[in-house]
Amino acid sequence: MILQWIVFILSALFAIFSALMMITRKNPIHSALFLIGNFLSVAVLYILLGRQFIAIAQVMIYAGAIMMLIIFTIMLISVEELKKVSLLKFGAGSVIGLVMTVLLFGFLASSVAVRTLPGLKGGFPLERIQELGPFKVIGGLLMTKYLLPFELASVVLLIGIIGAVILAKKER
Amino acid sequence: MEFVYFLIETAIKVIVVFAVVMLAVAYMTWVERKVLGHIQVRYGPNRVGPYGLLQPIADGIKAFFKEEVIPEKADKVVYVMAPAIPLVASLSIFSVIPFGETVRILGREVKLCIADVDIGLLFVFAMASLGEYGIVLGGWSSYNKYGLMGALRAAAQMVSYEIALGITVLGILMLSGTLNLSEIVRQQIEGHWFVLYQPFAFILFLICMFAEINRTPFDMPEAESELACGYNIEYSSMKFAMFFMAEYAHLLAASSLVTVLFLGGWDGPWLPPGLSWVWFVVKVGLLAFFAVWVRGTYPRLRYDQIMKLGWKILIPLALANVLFTGLFMVV
Structure with missing residues (x-):
């Protein structure tokens, strides 16, 4: 056209x-x-x-x-220049954060280990992708077939953020 | 032939939506000043026309004919471009907002939505984040320290509240399973309004919304008492007015989004499907009134308090909302 x-x-x-x-x-x-x-x-x-x-x-x-x-x-x-802020403080916040992390992780782990994964099954030829729309396909695949690489990628990103914070703190 | 009809239909819809939104923006300034006036036991504008109703028109004419001042050391191109960015961005949000039931006009099914796309909600967030550039660049390019401070504050604030806003919406997405805004509304019409399932997310969304559009109590980027108006300090005439038009257009866009996500869009009793958009307009109007009400009621937060609220309270609460929504859906 x-x-x-x-x-x-x-x-x-x-x-x-x-x-x-x-x-x-x-x-x-x-x-x-x-x-x-x-x-x-x-x-x-x-x-x-x-x-x-x-x-x-x-x-x-x-x-x-x-x-x-x-x-x-x-x-x-x-x-x-940014004011110096101490980033490592332990208190009520870290306890709540720990509880939330454990809950979220347990939720994730149990849904991976115990339950059969919900979501879409089978192959994805072009017709099926067009029928479902791209988001359901991408989301479904990320949460089932490629769950481990997806989670690993997020952990790598998290390590990157923490590394950047530590590097930025060392310079001062 | 079908393509030509489609083009004509879309052009008419764009013109109607643009005209209605711009008129609403003009009269939002009137509503804001009138309601704020009455909250503060004053009259508000009452000189031009009955109840000051012609005030926005007078303001527009004044802004057009004022002298244009560009600071000598300003970055000229960016300075001229900056006011247009937030206005274009907030107006283009309306292109994916569905505001009524499908109607039949001249034997054609007409969706009351300019572009009924599958990526509707993502489009809204993308446009909102692009609009921030106008404020940031406007403050930076005018070569003024107050302007720069306002721009930096705006950038930091909007980026941090955008995270909370995005996570809050996740609850709705988990319930509806779609990003298409018309589809979200349709599910609410068949079931219940999502505000009943997600009351917590509704409140969080409203708070983040006020921060995202820089309104009181989060209007730190333009705090008059310490920044002398912040990012728009060097702007004059129509460029100054464009920043304000953008702010009100963004307010209306955000209110429309809340209506679509939480308040059932055009859902409402009594009216026939052809007039369902009236309910939409009523809900958006109430939310806009609520924004003015909040502005008249709450004092401004200090800057560090705003950042603390965003990162340490709203984001954890939004995550908790996602967690509990997930738990309820699984159990």
Whole structure:
């Protein structure tokens, strides 16, 4: 269809343009803004490919959350230094946190070990994906077949966050 | 041919929704000042037209004809671009909000929703997070320390409350099993409103909503007494007005989202399906009134209190809500 071609060419050109602008700007905020533009145009390309979920995840996580943190950091570096906050305090909060963690983990472990997993079974040919919609398929697969890698990935991310906190604390 | 009809239908829907939302935004400023006035035992605007009803129009004309001042050291392109971002983002939220039962017009089934997409709820959150850039960049680009402080506060606050907001909605998603907003409403019409199943999430969502749209008691980014208005300090004329229009449009969008998620959307007694949108408008209006009421009632929180509330209280409570929803669904 001619309309899709026009949208494709426009967004692809904008993606290339913003990528070039991003690596050539001197001002880091301008670079970050062009990177956001790049993410948005790539999201349009995903929609043209019929991948709504990956497109909206691109906008939400990359363009929305991560770039906001990057811009925040750029502005913060040149402005003020964070006050020292002691991050390791033990008290009622850690007890409640421990109880919640144990409960959540037990809930997860029991549902994996004891019950047969709810959710979708069987293979996923293209017709079935289109019938169910992408979210049910992605969510179902992540929670059944690929549960272990999914949980491992989240643990790796958690380790990354804790590592970043420790590194940032050591510098001061 | 079907495609042409679809284009015409969508164009008409976009124009109608845009016009209604902009009119509602204009009159939200009137409602806010009138209600705040009465809460504070004043009259509020009462000079232009009967009950001051023409005040928003007078304000608009004034904003258009005011002189445009751009600070010399400002980052010009970003400075000019910034006010448009939150306005566009909050208006585009309305494109996925369903506001009425499907009706038949000229023999065609017309959904009262511009784009009835499967990713509706995610789209709303994506647009809301994009809108934050306007405030952050506006404060940064105007080369003013108050502006920058306001922008930093806004960024930190909105990012932290977005997490709690997202986790709160998970309860609804677990119950409904869909991200399609019309489908969520339909399930509530067949069963009960989700506010009955998730009263806790409803309260959490309202609190996070006020923080997300920077309203009192969470309006730290524009605290007049310490930041002299914060991120919009250097803005004048229509650009200044655009920040406010964006704020009220976001308030209306958030109220619509609460209506859809918790209050059964267009569900209501007495009215025929063709007029079901009236209930939607009534619910959104009540929520918007509630926001003004809260503003007139509560003092502003201190900044560290806002962050503490967000990270140490609201996020754990939202997680607990998810946990108990899951437990109830399994047991």
